[in-house]
Amino acid sequence: MSAGAWAVVAAVAVTAVVAVLLRWREGRVRVGGSSGPELPEAVRAALDPGAAVTLVQLSTTFCAPCRHTRVLLSDLAGRVAGLRHVELDVTNQPEVATRLGVLRTPTTLALDASGAEVLRVGGVPKRDVLLEALRPHLPHTNG
Amino acid sequence: MPKDVPVDPRGPRFSAWITSAVLAAVLLTGSWRLLAAQAVLFGLCAFISLKLNPWGHLYRYAVQPRVKPTAEREEPAPLRFAQGVGFVFALVGTIGYATGLTALGVVATSAALAAALLNAAVGLCLGCEVFLLLRRRVPSLARPQ
Numbered sequence: 001m002s003a004g005a006w007a008v009v010a011a012v013a014v015t016a017v018v019a020v021l022l023r024w025r026e027g028r029v030r031v032g033g034s035s036g037p038e039l040p041e042a043v044r045a046a047l048d049p050g051a052a053v054t055l056v057q058l059s060t061t062f063c064a065p066c067r068h069t070r071v072l073l074s075d076l077a078g079r080v081a082g083l084r085h086v087e088l089d090v091t092n093q094p095e096v097a098t099r100l101g102v103l104r105t106p107t108t109l110a111l112d113a114s115g116a117e118v119l120r121v122g123g124v125p126k127r128d129v130l131l132e133a134l135r136p137h138l139p140h141t142n143g
Numbered sequence: 144m145p146k147d148v149p150v151d152p153r154g155p156r157f158s159a160w161i162t163s164a165v166l167a168a169v170l171l172t173g174s175w176r177l178l179a180a181q182a183v184l185f186g187l188c189a190f191i192s193l194k195l196n197p198w199g200h201l202y203r204y205a206v207q208p209r210v211k212p213t214a215e216r217e218e219p220a221p222l223r224f225a226q227g228v229g230f231v232f233a234l235v236g237t238i239g240y241a242t243g244l245t246a247l248g249v250v251a252t253s254a255a256l257a258a259a260l261l262n263a264a265v266g267l268c269l270g271c272e273v274f275l276l277l278r279r280r281v282p283s284l285a286r287p288q
Contacts, residue, residue, distance in 0.1 A: 003245070004170035007253035011167075015260040022265060062149065062218040094279040103276075 026123040029133045033101070039115050040096045042088060052082035053110050053118060053137050060091040060105040065124050069106040072127060080131070082139045110134060147193045147219035152266075155222055157206055158198035159263035162229075166256040170249065175240035178252060182233035189227035193219055224277075225262075225270025229255055 001009075039047070048054045055073050059066035070087055077085035090097045090105070100109065108125060110118040118137050121130060162181070169178045187195040232255040239247030261267045 002171070002173075003249050004173055007170045007249045008167050008256065011253045011257040011260060014257045015264055018261055018267070019265045022267065062216055064152065064215040067215075098279060 027121060027126045027129070028123075029119050029121055029125070029129055031119045031133065033117055033120050039111075040099050042090075042093060042096050043100070043109070043111075044115060046086040046088055047111055047113075047115055048084040048086070049113050051084035051113065052139055053084070053112055053134055055083065055085045056109045056111060057085065057087045058090050058097055058100070058102055058105055058107050058109070059087050060089065063105050066106040068124050069108065072125065073108065076127065076131065080134075080138065083134070110137070112137060147223065149216035149218060150193065150199075150222070151202075151207065151213060152215055152217040153210065153213070154199050154202045154207075155217065155268070156263055156266060157202045158196055159259045161198045161201075163256060163259040163263050166252055166259055169236070169240075169252050170256065173240060173245065173248070175237050175248070178233055178240060178248070179237045182230055182237050185226050185230035185233050189223050189230050193223060193226070221268065221271035221274040224274035225268050228270040228273065229258070232258075 043056055046054070046056050055077065057066070057069055057073055059070070066087075070085075073085040077083045088096070090102075097103070097105075097107075100107075102120075104122055106123065108121045110120065112118055119133055165177065165181050168174075169181070184196070193199065232251045236248045236251035236255065239245065239249075239251060258269045261269060
């Protein structure tokens with residue numbers, strides 16, 4: 001095979017590897033992250049102190065997965081006691097995303113009533129996986 | 144710069160498949176002329192208007208009427224920036240192939256091919272991501288409101 005043909009094969013292989021990695025990361029729940037010592041004011045304001053867990057969804061305009069995530073999370077928050085969902089458009093306030101270490105939208109932060117980060121999800125969350133991970137932080141009623 | 148309107152995101156992915164085919168053909172044939180043509184196309188889209196992309200027109204006339212309508216729209220600015228990145232890679236590759244620095248041509252073209260394939264197959268536009276990261280740091284790139 002010529003060098004050019006090998007290069008085509010290599011490019012296809014790189015694409016396949018990246019595709020697999022992205023699929024693996026999409027919607028994964030990540031625990032142990034920290035939103036930093038101080039939440040950005042916009043996030044702090046979005047927090048519902050009456051809820052055990054607030055899902056703060058960071059979105060941007062022209063972001064199709066953000067819409068899918070909004071539908072999923074607002075439905076979830078409507079069904080699960082102690083869970084709230086708020087969406088924060090960071091299109092024109094990228095410094096909020098930067099301070100939270102968020103590089104893509106949608107990213108959803110699950111914050112407890114004090115504002116501490118419980119977990120975060122990049123991309124469209126997987127409903128069951130997210131609910132399972134949130135359960136220890138929610139009042140024990142339904143879900 | 145002429146105003147580009149938000150686009151159906153499936154259009155750029157359709158274009159990316161054709162771009163991938165062109166770049167693969169360049170690698171298989173080593174034709175600097177074909178790569179130069181691709182560089183011109185990237186340049187037209189990046190520096191003048193996305194409307195000059197013939198594959199976009201092909202998408203609108205041949206594909207869009209046959210697929211489900213979507214309300215999803217993509218911002219044009221990152222797309223144009225990405226075309227500009229493609230232009231640089233295609234230009235470097237053309238220079239490589241045309242001057243006998245074949246290795247340079249192969250490296251630049253295969254990098255562009257990987258980026259085009261990622262866009263086509265996965266929907267990940269690397270150039271757009273770079274643009275979005277840059278926009279955080281360079282306020283003048285921010286969308287005029």
